Amino acid sequence: MDYSVTTRLKGVVAMTSSFHADPVLRRDRSLYKFIWVQRGTLTLVIDHVETQLAAGEIVSLTPLHRIEFGESGAEYLALLFNSDFYCIYGHDDEVSCNGLLFNGSSDVMRLKLTAGQSEALHEITDRIAAEYAVADNLREEMLCILLKRFIITCTRMARERFAAGAGSERQFDIVRRYYVLVDRYFREKKQVQEYALLLHRSPKTLSNLFAVYGLPSPLQVIRDRTQAEARRLLLxxxxxAKEVAGILGFEDAASFSRFFKGATGKSISEYRSRK
Structure with a gap:
């Protein structure tokens, strides 16, 4: 199962069961990715961290995440798109996935589907596959609508995971917006207070909200995002190390080295030897 459309404006949307063996898609560093395991167990290495996905699990990844596929006989489906096809930032009011399904941390969103949820996603992917066979001037718009349905369905599943029902959507949206702001400003803003001001909330309110949903503390979110970017730049x-320190907003290479050793337990040279 391999389907791909590239629009006149360089938008890409693809659905494939052989992403691991497609050199064109694998080289494309602009793609957002859903990887949904259908049968067996799939081994993914995400940012050099090995992850085992069982049947019925789906993971959402940003263009920042580097992935490799381990040896596996698993069957999976990958739904891929870039911002030129559908921009999650520009359409945040439509799908509300930015910062929830997609953020730059290495702690990626991983969902275990119920039978009903799996059936709902299968219905959408079947419609996507059927739409690829229609070669008219409405196909692009229909694929966009179906992609939005897929994203919204996964967003709802993620909210359910955190018990963020209809009555608490506004509160949970503060958490989501915090992740979005950290993705944007983590290089220059290192304190929770700076993000609290942008969200018009107190640091204590943010800490309480994150605790309610069982998430890492707001300060840890900043550190995790910084660490994820440091790993990518180093690998x-x-x-x-001095250049990476400057990019990430550290005063000097020594302070960056201390941060990295404390976060990973390895020196920069030890970590880079994994290349």
């Missing part, structure tokens, strides 16, 4: 670029 996937040739920048020096």
């Amino acid at each position: 996937y670029t040739s920048k020096s």
Whole structure:
């Protein structure tokens, strides 16, 4: 099962059961990704961290996440798209997934589907597959609508995971917006107080909200996002520790080295030796 459409404006939407073996899609660093395991157990290495996904599990990944596929006989489905096809930032009021399904942390969203949820997603992916066979000028718009349905369905599942029902949507949205702001400003803003001001809430209110939903503390979210970016820069670029420290907003390489050693338990040179 391999379907892909590229629009005149370089938008890409694809659905495939062989993402691991598609060199064109694998090289594309602009893609948001849903990877849904249908049968067996799939081994994914996400940002150099091995993750086992069982049948009925789905994970959502941003273009920032580097992934590799381990040896596996699992069957899976990958739904892929870029911002030129559907921009989650520009349409945040439509799908409310930014910061929830998609954020730059290495602590990615992972959902275990019920039978009913799996059936709902299968209905959408069947419609997507059927739409690829229709080669008219309405296909792009219909694929966009179906992609939105898929994202919204997963967003609802994620809210259910955190027990964020209709009565607490506004409160949970503060948490989601916090993740969005951290993704945007983590290089220059390192204190919870700075984000609390942007959200017009107190740091204590934010801490209480995160505790209610069983999430890491607001300060830990900042540290995790910084650590994830540090890992990527150290593993996937040739920048020096001093250059990485400057990019991430540290005063000097020494303070960055202390942060990294405290977060990972490894020195920068030890970590880079994993390349």
